[in-house]
Amino acid sequence: MTLEIAAVTKRFGETTAVDQLTLAIPEGNMFGLLGANGAGKTTTFRMILGLLAPTEGTIRWQGEPIDYSKSHLIGYLPEERGLYPKLKVKEQLVYLGQLRGMKKAEALSEIDRWLERFHIRDYADRRVGELSKGNQQKLQFIAAVLHRPKLIILDEPFSGLDPVNVELLKEAVLDLKTNGATIVFSSHRMEHVEELCEHVCILHRGRAVVAGRLRELKRSFGKKNLVIHGE
Numbered sequence: 001m002t003l004e005i006a007a008v009t010k011r012f013g014e015t016t017a018v019d020q021l022t023l024a025i026p027e028g029n030m031f032g033l034l035g036a037n038g039a040g041k042t043t044t045f046r047m048i049l050g051l052l053a054p055t056e057g058t059i060r061w062q063g064e065p066i067d068y069s070k071s072h073l074i075g076y077l078p079e080e081r082g083l084y085p086k087l088k089v090k091e092q093l094v095y096l097g098q099l100r101g102m103k104k105a106e107a108l109s110e111i112d113r114w115l116e117r118f119h120i121r122d123y124a125d126r127r128v129g130e131l132s133k134g135n136q137q138k139l140q141f142i143a144a145v146l147h148r149p150k151l152i153i154l155d156e157p158f159s160g161l162d163p164v165n166v167e168l169l170k171e172a173v174l175d176l177k178t179n180g181a182t183i184v185f186s187s188h189r190m191e192h193v194e195e196l197c198e199h200v201c202i203l204h205r206g207r208a209v210v211a212g213r214l215r216e217l218k219r220s221f222g223k224k225n226l227v228i229h230g231e
């Protein structure tokens, strides 16, 4: 298993955001974390990334704890999108690519490829803040995957996008998986997860209420019971 989450709990004062969560995600897998608002998805991701320490339990990636030295191997699309609105699109992506160990020329050619693929090449020299919310989200996605990370964590990557852009992103995610990345993403919506993932976990108040291979879960529970409420 490439990513192992073992009996992890996170408490914030009185609130238990994640409660005894155990997950094993195989290398090259596309894993969906489903849950309504406040279920504990973002907290789980922050612990995987080493941004938050678990109150109890351990998280290992390829047998070792994740720390800063591995940050260039991980790509993260945060739920609160974090780009600088005043910087220009290409300028900002080059900066982020270099921060993650890319050479400038390498970053520039990858950026051109992604901007073209997402139909936003004409915006390369615009300030990020001038782009629509959907286009900014595509930029945030590019920022997460530009450096070809081996582990990709996407927090609600499809939320707020129109159907055309959802399809663009889904195709991109599938290509990254084909190229060997391990991908974990969260969603409120079953249809996004069932199209893309082999394995899923449904979180409810920090607990994994259902986890396993999607095909087998559907067979055992029937599709109806796997619909997530609370969007």
Ligand code: ATP
Pocket: 012, 015, 016, 017, 035, 036, 037, 038, 039, 040, 041, 042, 043, 044, 079
């Ligand atoms: P959403 O989609 O709304 O972000 P989520 O599934 O990502 O939901 P989390 O953000 O992980 O859920 O939150 C889980 C619980 O932990 C919530 O009750 C939230 O209020 C609480 N929580 C998260 N971060 C903190 C914090 N820094 N301090 C206190 N409570 C927190």
